[in-house]
Amino acid sequence: MPRPATLLRLAALGLLLAFLLVPQRFAPLFAPLAAGGAPPIYDQGNLWMLALSHLATVLAACLGSIVIAVALGILVTRAGGQEFLPLSRAVVSFGQTFPPVAVLALAVPLVGFGEKPTLIALFLYGLLPIFENTVVGLRTCPATVLDAASGMGMSARQKLVSVELPLAMPLILEGIRLSLVINIGTATLGSTVAAKGLGEVIIAGLLSNNTAFVLQGGLATGLMAVLLYDAVAALERRLCRNARID
Amino acid sequence: MIVIENLTKRYGETMAVDAVSMVIERNSIAVIVGTSGSGKSTLLRMINRLIEPTGGRVLLDGRDTGSEPGYQLRRRIGYVIQGHGLFPHRTVAENIGTVPRLLAWEEDRIRARTAQLLEALQLDPAVYSGKYPHQLSGGQQQRVGVARALAAEPAVLLMDEPFGALDPIIREKAQDDLLDIQRKFGTTIVLVTHDIDEAFRLGDRVAVMSEGRLLQYDRPEVLVTRPANPLVARMTGSAERAMRLLSLTTAGEAALPLTAGESGADAIVVPTSASLREVLSELLWRGSECATVADANGAPLGRLTVAAILARARPA
């Protein structure tokens, strides 16, 4: 007998998949919102393909954020790298505070329309939570544990790989989760520069004054974010069940 | 054998350790005592080069410890700290196997050694191997810490206030276990504490430190009977020095031979391992004049009288 939380998860996943694969079945639900004979379900593209490329863009950008943010986090917590902390923090915070729309506008002249400017914007936007959590995670490793690790003859590298990173992992994953979820939403902006994604549905709705489209794009994106959030949280619990520090 | 020569550590203006020289014999326990900030930990951590000395050197079995990379040296030296420092994300068995794994031992050998150590420390391997540190009591965590330090069969074990976090009863048990382990594995131990009773209980020799300097390094009874200076006398507790002296001798060592005609049938029977302090206390409590010293089977070996005990409470 699965637990209620699992049932809810499966229900949400089933709903999302059903909507993306056979959207026409949901037409009666959205019909009241489509005014004056407008189509109740988005008909200018395949929702399933849009959702997949939306997800692919977010995951690719996130992978880039993880590599750079974790590497930076490791660098600034080493004995020789502390002087880079203020600079790294400034760069990463700038990535978060500079509006993604502005990044898109600036990136298009450089790299053209399509996926690339969106990837850049999401990559920059996702750095901060991962970086900050990596730094905190590495900094809060208990001093006695680190002392014992050195005392037993671990090299700096062995200490990092087999003690510090595993102990920081719960926080790093939390940062990744945050960054993923924010970017699932933010990625809808990419459709303004012709990246394939669920933002297209929302924009089409705005242009044709069709609330049904806007709602469909919003709901699909939202469901995707919730499911992804939940999946990473489950991974976090699984990996970190025992890394409890008393 | 560990030879420490003129070992010095300076932090800016502070001399954390100031030209300390001492020799620690093989298979013995040296205890370093001193007030907080006297440089005990710094001295200890210079032996395995967790701290690089400003001056002087350490010889381990005749070899300068500075002649190999620090991490390699540390794999040959056990290290136990207060609060154990166990890896929270690793099981008891994985914690204990840390150094053998760094040294690329075969898995079978690691498993066998882990089981042997857990048994030596009275932790059933079947029960405890797979547990995580947070599932153990403080005393058990501390024992796993000791097992981990001994895993790769180091000739030397460094311990920095290893029992500091334990309550008095468990601490006494841990001290007994350590003495057993030391006899069993023949390890040379250097232990830091600020508990003078612990120092006297465990140390073959006790080093007294103050402000980075080594004031005296000698057998416990010498520290009591001939303190090098008033500070050592104060630290070893001049008010209780007679009792302390008694606590350093066992009933077995002090027992008078049974003379012909004596049955050895005193009302009070004490084991050979009891300290004279304990025997005297028992005699005073029971209002008795003499006790029989018996071996583990209860066979009388000798006797002790109050007068004979009191004679040992003064410097010879």
Ligand SMILES: Nc1ncnc2c1ncn2[C@@H]1O[C@H](COP(=O)(O)OP(=O)(O)OP(=O)(O)O)[C@@H](O)[C@H]1O
């Ligand atoms: N990294 C450091 N930088 C500057 N001073 C230090 C450093 N480490 C230790 N000291 C100083 O060196 C002296 C000796 O310190 P140490 O830790 O060896 O003392 P201790 O005898 O172990 O004390 P405790 O019983 O409190 O553990 C102290 O005055 C301390 O402030």
Ligand SMILES: [Mg+2]
């Ligand atoms: Mg100390």
